[in-house]
Amino acid sequence: MRQLKLASALLVLTTLSWAAPPGKLDFPPLKYSPPKIERAVLKCGATVFLLPDHELPLINLSAMVRTGSMFEPADKTGLAGLAGSLLRGGGTLTRSREEMDELLEFIGASVETGMDVESAAASLSCLKKDFSKTLGIFSDVLQNPAFSVKKLEIEKAKVIEAIRRRNDEPFDIARRQYRLAIYGPSHPLSRTPEIPEIRSISRADLAEFHKKYYKPGNMMIAVSGDFESAEMIRSLDSAFSGWTGGSVEFPKVEGVNPQMQARAGARQVICAEKDLNQSSLILGHLGIKRHNPDRFALEIMNEILGGNSFTSRLYKEIRTRLGLAYWVGSNFSEPWDLGTLAAGCQTKSQTLGKTARTVLAEMKRITQEEVTEAELKFAKDSTINSFVFRFATPHAIVSQKMSLEYFGFPADYLETYTGKIRRVSAGDVLAAAKKYLHPDKMVLVAVGNKKDFDVPLEEFGQVKTADLTIAE
Amino acid sequence: MTWANDPVKGLEKKVAEHSLKNGMKLLILERRGAPLVSFQMMFRAGSVDEESGKSGLAHLFEHMMFKGSQTVGTRDYKAEAPLLDKIDLAARDLMDEESRGEKADSEKIKTLQRRLDTLEAEHQKLLVPSEFEEIYQREGAEGLNAFTGRDMTGFVVNLPSNKWELWPLLEADRMARPVLREFYKERDVVMEERRMRYENDPDGKLWENFLALAYQAHPYGSPTIGWGSDLKRLSRQDAVKFFAGHYAPNNAVVAVVGDVSAPEVIAKCEKYFAGVAPQKLPARPITEEPAQEGERRVRALYDSEPQLLMGFHKPSAPHADNFVFDMIEQILSRGRTSRFHRSIEDKKIAISAWASNGNPGERFPNMIVFGGSPRKPNGNRELETALLSEIDRLKNEKVPARELEKIMNQVESDFIRELASNAGMASRLAYFQAVLGDWRYPFAYLAGIRSVTPEDILRVAQKYLNESNRTVAWLEKPK
Numbered sequence: 001m002r003q004l005k006l007a008s009a010l011l012v013l014t015t016l017s018w019a020a021p022p023g024k025l026d027f028p029p030l031k032y033s034p035p036k037i038e039r040a041v042l043k044c045g046a047t048v049f050l051l052p053d054h055e056l057p058l059i060n061l062s063a064m065v066r067t068g069s070m071f072e073p074a075d076k077t078g079l080a081g082l083a084g085s086l087l088r089g090g091g092t093l094t095r096s097r098e099e100m101d102e103l104l105e106f107i108g109a110s111v112e113t114g115m116d117v118e119s120a121a122a123s124l125s126c127l128k129k130d131f132s133k134t135l136g137i138f139s140d141v142l143q144n145p146a147f148s149v150k151k152l153e154i155e156k157a158k159v160i161e162a163i164r165r166r167n168d169e170p171f172d173i174a175r176r177q178y179r180l181a182i183y184g185p186s187h188p189l190s191r192t193p194e195i196p197e198i199r200s201i202s203r204a205d206l207a208e209f210h211k212k213y214y215k216p217g218n219m220m221i222a223v224s225g226d227f228e229s230a231e232m233i234r235s236l237d238s239a240f241s242g243w244t245g246g247s248v249e250f251p252k253v254e255g256v257n258p259q260m261q262a263r264a265g266a267r268q269v270i271c272a273e274k275d276l277n278q279s280s281l282i283l284g285h286l287g288i289k290r291h292n293p294d295r296f297a298l299e300i301m302n303e304i305l306g307g308n309s310f311t312s313r314l315y316k317e318i319r320t321r322l323g324l325a326y327w328v329g330s331n332f333s334e335p336w337d338l339g340t341l342a343a344g345c346q347t348k349s350q351t352l353g354k355t356a357r358t359v360l361a362e363m364k365r366i367t368q369e370e371v372t373e374a375e376l377k378f379a380k381d382s383t384i385n386s387f388v389f390r391f392a393t394p395h396a397i398v399s400q401k402m403s404l405e406y407f408g409f410p411a412d413y414l415e416t417y418t419g420k421i422r423r424v425s426a427g428d429v430l431a432a433a434k435k436y437l438h439p440d441k442m443v444l445v446a447v448g449n450k451k452d453f454d455v456p457l458e459e460f461g462q463v464k465t466a467d468l469t470i471a472e
Numbered sequence: 473m474t475w476a477n478d479p480v481k482g483l484e485k486k487v488a489e490h491s492l493k494n495g496m497k498l499l500i501l502e503r504r505g506a507p508l509v510s511f512q513m514m515f516r517a518g519s520v521d522e523e524s525g526k527s528g529l530a531h532l533f534e535h536m537m538f539k540g541s542q543t544v545g546t547r548d549y550k551a552e553a554p555l556l557d558k559i560d561l562a563a564r565d566l567m568d569e570e571s572r573g574e575k576a577d578s579e580k581i582k583t584l585q586r587r588l589d590t591l592e593a594e595h596q597k598l599l600v601p602s603e604f605e606e607i608y609q610r611e612g613a614e615g616l617n618a619f620t621g622r623d624m625t626g627f628v629v630n631l632p633s634n635k636w637e638l639w640p641l642l643e644a645d646r647m648a649r650p651v652l653r654e655f656y657k658e659r660d661v662v663m664e665e666r667r668m669r670y671e672n673d674p675d676g677k678l679w680e681n682f683l684a685l686a687y688q689a690h691p692y693g694s695p696t697i698g699w700g701s702d703l704k705r706l707s708r709q710d711a712v713k714f715f716a717g718h719y720a721p722n723n724a725v726v727a728v729v730g731d732v733s734a735p736e737v738i739a740k741c742e743k744y745f746a747g748v749a750p751q752k753l754p755a756r757p758i759t760e761e762p763a764q765e766g767e768r769r770v771r772a773l774y775d776s777e778p779q780l781l782m783g784f785h786k787p788s789a790p791h792a793d794n795f796v797f798d799m800i801e802q803i804l805s806r807g808r809t810s811r812f813h814r815s816i817e818d819k820k821i822a823i824s825a826w827a828s829n830g831n832p833g834e835r836f837p838n839m840i841v842f843g844g845s846p847r848k849p850n851g852n853r854e855l856e857t858a859l860l861s862e863i864d865r866l867k868n869e870k871v872p873a874r875e876l877e878k879i880m881n882q883v884e885s886d887f888i889r890e891l892a893s894n895a896g897m898a899s900r901l902a903y904f905q906a907v908l909g910d911w912r913y914p915f916a917y918l919a920g921i922r923s924v925t926p927e928d929i930l931r932v933a934q935k936y937l938n939e940s941n942r943t944v945a946w947l948e949k950p951k
Contacts, residue, residue, distance in 0.1 A: 164777055325664050382609040
């Protein structure tokens with residue numbers, strides 16, 4: 001057990017007194033020490049993080065299993081997702097799904113499972129009085145899924161219909177085409193299930209996926225609510241007694257194609273044609289991996305460029321000054337492999353070119369000139385002062401702790417976070433922008449009615465038309 | 473009594489209710505835990521309060537509230553004021569020429585547009601863009617936002633609780649001295665929002681078509697975002713007029729939930745809002761929707777896979793029948809044991825099928841709406857048949873007692889879960905006070921839903937869920 005020493009980080013506020021229009025205020029210091037989180041290892045080998053909180057008679061539990069769609073075979077894209085939903089949705093060896101549904105819904109409780117790219121999720125929520133019943137189902141679902149063939153067929157039918165509907169919303173098309181251009185067709189961050197692949201997935205595939213990854217030693221649990229820790233550990237030990245195993249042999253995962261990284265000089269333009277009066281635009285390229293020490297400077301750079309939803313340069317220029325878009329912004333991702341840095345917006349067909357030029361100009365400017373002291377100070381102050389929202393609810397606190405450990409962050413990550421932000425200088429921001437942002441080598445994706453665009457897309461680079469066909 | 477023993481009863485007593493001298497209503501719920509606080513300010517003014525031909529005004533006005541005041545967002549308000557008037561005149565001339573449609577002189581439009589652009593560029597030099605948002609965010613505000621509905625407009629923000637006083641300072645300032653600068657650029661932004669949410673989005677397109685058909689007289693049929701042609705003609709004067717008639721403290725409710733002291737919040741709000749005077753609110757009669765006299769149908773065309781909406785007119789809360797409709801919504805579409813899930817989704821007729829009571833608002837008689845997306849080879853026709861057969865079951869068979877008991881258990885556990893969120897609680901308190909005039913409604917709701925009997929469901933289903941009271945909208949691909 002280790003006590004978090006966050007209080008000092010939170011107490012040092014950047015402004016204690018504030019004077020500007022329309023008045024002057026003196027703020028008292030923020031007095032807050034985040035609650036202690038207990039960490040234990042269950043008899044079955046699972047790691048558990050506990051935060052008792054007696055305000056409401058509820059218990060919430062989230063679990064992460066080290067697997068994810070990144071580990072499914074590329075020719076069975078969609079398998080992990082199906083396994084994630086069928087774990088709960090396909091019943092267990094001793095309980096049909098209908099039986100579980102009746103029992104849980106009658107007491108207003110839930111047990112859910114799902115799949116992400118880098119992890120699998122399972123969760124439980126119930127009133128305290130129903131915990132033992134609900135935990136029984138939760139543990140049964142993780143250990144003994146039946147993957148009923150009938151339920152699998154229903155779920156496959158849903159996934160297939162969702163594939164048929166994937167070109168309905170224009171921004172979804174843009175996102176998919178963007179990832180495809182960045183990562184190629186088979187990388188875990190870009191590949192999407194196709195109908196024939198989904199049809200080929202069998203119950204045996206799901207059972208094998210489960211057997212390989214769902215082991216107690218390969219799982220972390222975060223639990224918050226109305227309980228005492230020692231009693232909770234006893235309940236979890238008893239619910240998972242008899243479940244063993246932990247070592248998993250992870251398959252090799254495809255990395256970013258180095259050719260994609262090295263694509264020199266030219267911009268690549270993807271146009272997806274759809275008869276609309278507004279176009280969707282994404283501009284971006286590869287970025288950084290998780291744990292890159294430059295991420296703090298990059299976070300501030302992104303905040304100033306387009307990350308902040310009301311005050312960023314892209315917002316002030318494209319939305320406020322020019323009135324070209326309702327939504328405009330930028331972001332960066334930090335997965336296990338290289339993530340991406342991108343900006344996006346939606347604007348009427350007749351201003352697509354003007355908007356793309358403006359986005360590119362703002363990107364270029366941030367790679368050429370230092371941000372102003374005022375911009376830098378605002379970005380740092382707002383990031384540091386809103387840090388306390390990471391502790392909004394007991395369950396947010398305890399599941400954050402779990403996920404930081406899951407993703408391999410240092411134990412003092414939260415304690416040192418605001419200090420690292422505070423130390424970012426204008427020079428650091430410029431260096432990060434120069435190193436990671438290359439407006440001339442971006443992928444530009446435009447979805448819309450090409451004939452109405454104000455500027456030929458060729459202005460931005462070599463144009464390729466996206467194939468939106470869906471194979472049955 | 474602690475929450476752990478009776479979270480619901482304990483809670484109602486913890487809400488401090490206070491009306492400021494100018495009529496603004498405060499609802500404060502002290503909650504310990506993280507040092508955070510949520511604010512929700514709601515005005516009982518939404519798109520139903522717009523005059524004909526001015527659709528979209530309530531929502532555009534909500535955007536304008538972020539443009540600052542005589543002190544926020546400006547380098548020199550005195551220099552700005554005459555320029556704002558010149559911009560209005562230039563915009564009016566441009567709108568007049570554009571509204572001549574085919575007879576408009578395109579050269580003249582270009583000249584007028586250039587004049588407006590020049591004035592706006594000159595105005596830019598006097599502005600401090602995003603200053604209002606920056607003041608909040610610099611201090612760590614999260615979730616700063618606003619939304620406009622048919623019935624009301626809400627402004628929300630969450631703050632670290634040591635800085636809660638920023639809220640009355642900034643809000644009283646923008647209520648007392650708002651400056652609706654950059655109006656015509658913001659109007660362009662809203663047009664992009666309309667394109668994004670409605671014109672180029674299958675769900676939005678279908679919803680707009682459905683409501684415009686279901687309401688032929690009442691303004692619930694008019695989109696909150698505004699019709700394109702109305703939006704194009706809105707002026708800053710329209711917005712000033714809307715503000716004067718609706719954004720009065722006596723038309724506002726503020727819910728504050730979190731780590732604050734109620735007496736302190738009340739005292740400071742009295743001080744900051746003292747300069748915001750109450751106003752006489754317009755008593756404008758709103759056209760009533762006549763009883764529907766036969767089924768209405770529309771097929772809207774859009775390049776996407778099919779989906780449908782089906783709605784029935786009914787009374788809104790707090791009418792006793794409304795509880796029955798809430799129960800019907802849950803029976804049909806809540807969770808995996810619901811009737812739609814079992815008989816429509818599990819049978820592969822649709823990938824989604826749902827029921828939603830209380831649309832598109834609650835200040836006036838509203839609708840229960842059913843919808844879904846069929847799964848190939850089924851289309852809208854097959855989904856519609858499946859939905860109707862479940863509706864018929866409600867008219868012909870009594871719902872078993874256990875099914876009702878299940879819903880009550882779920883509603884109760886939902887209620888307890890919702891208490892965990894400051895913002896969620898603040899939103900419920902403010903919403904029910906602003907729309908129904910009763911923040912206690914969610915508490916009464918638990919008793920109301922418990923009182924629904926199987927006979928009530930039969931009676932209500934037979935009375936309202938009929939063909940002649942039905943509106944159906946299909947979204948289909950153009951051939």
